[in-house]
Amino acid sequence: MAKKKRGQKHKNETTSVKSKEYERPKDPQCLVFSQGSLQKETDTLVSDFRKILQPNSIAWMKKSKIRDIVSVCRPMNFTHMVLFSETEVGIYMKICRLPHGPTLTFKVKSFSNSHDIMSLLKKQPSNATKFLVGPCLMTNLQLEEGEPHLKLSARMFLDMFPTITPNTANTDAIQRCCLIHYDAENEVFDFRHYSIRVIPLGLSKAIKKFSTGKVPNLSKFSDISEFLTKSGMMSESEAEDDPANEVTVNESKGAGEETKASKKSSVRLTELGPRLSVELWKIEEGLMDGLVLYHRIIKKTPEEKLELEKHRERTKQLREQRKREQEKNIKAKMKRLEEHKQKCLKGMRDYKENLANSDDDERDDDAQYFKEEIGEDPDEALFDKVQPGKKRKADVEDRTQKKIKKFQNKKKPGSDSDSDDDDNHYSRGKGKPREGRMSGKGKGKGKGKVSFKSHGKIRKAIPSGKKTKKKNFNKK
Structure with a gap:
């Protein structure tokens, strides 16, 4: 095999380097976290609202200082920030556009967590792949109609969710939706979160069981035709469907083919939670600090x-x-x-x-x-x-x-040689005299230097009949 020449790059290497350049995500990135101390139910609401915006919400950045977020919002492509706070008056939700605003402040009138909503369902959906793609937004707010504060609210909500082009969007990938309905009479915004299922029409319940890959129990039937033609096997959804719920879904026949086959299906929505009912309280020009453009109560x-x-x-x-x-x-x-x-x-x-x-x-x-x-x-x-x-x-x-x-x-201690005696003529192995003690027969306190018996003489003076007790000696 021929060796590659040094100093020359292959053409494929240069192209691969260009393809590895960093590309910013096109979808908006939202930060959802709390500000201050919250109750347990409100803290659960924050985590549930973060799930609505997944996968475009940052889960690992739950709490941080606002100045730090503003400093890193451009390189990390943070576009929106949602803050939940709680006071003695009530619970507030702020939606901010990074890095310069505006800021919308909502007051939460009522809410329900996802756990409360899911507990009411007979069959709870457990498909985790639904949160791998962002939800689509459904709202009755218009960008060109209504009052200025409603137009600004509609623009803020539309920028928070990824844009969907109907002609090029993959309908199978869209499995969730977020509904924001504005009630003009009460001036309340209602948030709802649903999962989407598309069910084909014209199929009986028995055929649906076979289409899912599950083999039903056929022990009570002599032939499979009895199972398929049994009365009462029509699906529950067909009885509830009306022409308003029917949609036409295009299905591609093969990869690279432009011809598509269409079939009629019905759309099923299952609420995932949470529920929110909020009121628009205030709109500020800057990032939580600036000219007040709208206030619900105070008029200037x-x-x-x-x-x-x-x-x-x-x-x-x-x-x-x-x-x-x-x-x-x-x-x-x-x-x-x-x-x-x-x-x-x-x-x-x-x-x-x-x-x-x-x-x-x-x-x-x-x-x-x-x-x-x-x-x-x-x-x-x-x-x-x-x-x-x-x-x-x-x-x-x-x-x-x-x-x-x-x-x-x-010399070692205890030697008898006189060659190692010091100047005072005391051997290294013998003890030197101490002051204040008397040697021999005298008793009492002595004055000055007095001779002292050596260690060997003291041991000889002990009577042979008595035994001395050694310290730290235990008899077994």
Whole structure:
């Protein structure tokens, strides 16, 4: 096999590098988490609402600071943020567009968790693959009709969910839907979450059992035709269907073929939960801070709005001025620290130079003094010039020889030789006299140095008939 030349890339390698470039997801990414302390039911509502937006909701980022989210929203493609908070008055839900707003504040009138909804169903759906694709949005809100606050709400809801093109969308992949209905009389938004099932029409219940792959119990029938033609085997859905629930679903015959066969089917919706009924309370221009565009209760006159705008502008200028002052103070502090560091380093260098010069001068003076007093030049080893902070090699060798000699002359304790006696003529193995004790026959406190019996003599003075008790000795 021929070897590939070095320094030359294959054409396929260059194309593969270009294909591995990072591509941002086109679907919106929503963050759903709580703000402050919540009750157990409200905390469950937060997790249920996060499931509605899956897989476009971030599950691992449950709580974080808003400033941190704003700083990373662009590189991580976070588009919306949903906050749930609870006060003594009620429960509030805020929907924010990242990173600059606007912010919609809703007050929750009533809600039901997914567990409460699923407990009412006779047959609970347990297909986890439904949450691998985002839900489709169904709403009666219009972008071009109604009041301005309703138009803005409709735009916010539409941007939260992935867009679906009817001509190119895969109908089999859409298995969930989110219904947002606006009641104009009560001014309430109702949230519902359903799973979608498409059931073909014109099939009996017996044929549906065979189509699912399950083999029914045929022990009571002599022929399979009896099972198929048995009365009462019509499906329950066919009795409830009406022409309004019938849809025509296109099914492709094969891969790459443009011709498609159509069949009639009925649509079944199963509620998954949660349920929410909310009221639009306030709309702010910025990210939870800005000009109030709409308020449900408080109404401002044009003069009051102008005054609020001026106050907000003054606050913004003051904040920018403080920010500039802080940056200036930080630069001045870093400059002072750098000057102090250079000053300390210069002082350390000067100290080392002065120390080296002083040692040289002292050694020169000692040699000159020796020459003047004795009349001869001193030996080179006597006043050897060494660098400051380092030990002389001769001193180290002398000290080592002394340690070796001391170790060799050291005698074991209890030896009788007199060669190792110290200056006071006491053997190393014998105890030295102590002050304040009397030896021999005398008793009482003595003054001055008094002779003391050695350890061997004390042991001989003990009568032979008595036995001494040893410490830490246990008889078995």
